[in-house]
Amino acid sequence: MSQSNVNAPAWYTASRVLIPGLLLVALVILAALVSFVWTPFDVTKLNIPAKLQTPNTTHWFGTDHFGRDIFSMIMVGARTSLAVAVLAVGIGLCVGIPLGLTAASMQGSLLDEIIMRGNDLVFAFPALLIAIMITAVFGPGAVNAIIAIGIFNIPVFARLTRGSALSLWQRDFVLAARVSGKGATRISIEHILPNITNLLIVQGTIQFSLGILAEAGLSYVGLGAQPPTPSWGRMLAESQTLITLAPHLALFPGFAIILTVLGLNLTGDGLRDLSDPRIRRR
Secondary structure (H helix, E strand, O other): OOHHHHOOOHHHHHHHHHHHHHHHHHHHHHHHHHOOOOOOOOOOOOOHHHOOOOOOOOOOOOEOOOOOEHHHHHHHHHHHHHHHHHHHHHHHHHHHHHHHHHHHHOOOOHHHHHHHHHHHHHHOOOHHHHHHHHHHHHOOOHHHHHHHHHHHHHHHHHHHHHHHHHOOOOOHHHHHHHHOOOOHHHHHHHHHHHHHHHHHHHHHHHHHHHHHHHHHHHHHOOOOOOOOOOOHHHHHHHHHHHOOOOOHHHHHHHHHHHHHHHHHHHHHHHHHHHHOHHHHHO
């Protein structure tokens, strides 16, 4: 091993997966942002004479069975998937982190037991089952998909926060803060949370990718975004009866999901490596 590789900083090691991941994520975000102001074709306009065209110079990804431009639909579908995933992960972060910090600060108490058993109860219901229960009451839609995925994310962040915080409550700097008269809430916010932020960011990127998959899955079974709003999952569902006649209907939205999830996972791996003290020491 060369001397330059031995002395390579942590960011160099992490960049081998972090930079490709960020590029893929940036590409998806760019497509979603551009779709607000421009798409090659109107995704709500039907053009039956142009239906089921294969990729060509006019329609880069071809057209669907209604003559809609698939490239334009994927651009608009990107903002749908990203919006659902961001808001769902945001729900998990905003609710799960306070619950985890509270449980860690009151380890062994009745409140700690209630919080953790409640997390176990939510874990028993997958996001799809939660979505089915919610849509049975309120009907299908993107908002209900966000709520379902967000509820599923809450125990993920609560468990991670509690487990990470427990190892810090016995550290000297926390003991010094307690001796100085700081309360549990203030210690959690000023001393515990800043020291576990890196872990939460890494987990957030992982849950973000899972949120993309969950949104696609819910849309596939008709519980996500409803027509005429394009969705990658519903595009896959609509293509399954035409897969042998027009395989491009499934290939392009499928690749969009794969590349987005791959980019988010690579970003998460890169951030994890960047925050790993073992890599910094090496």
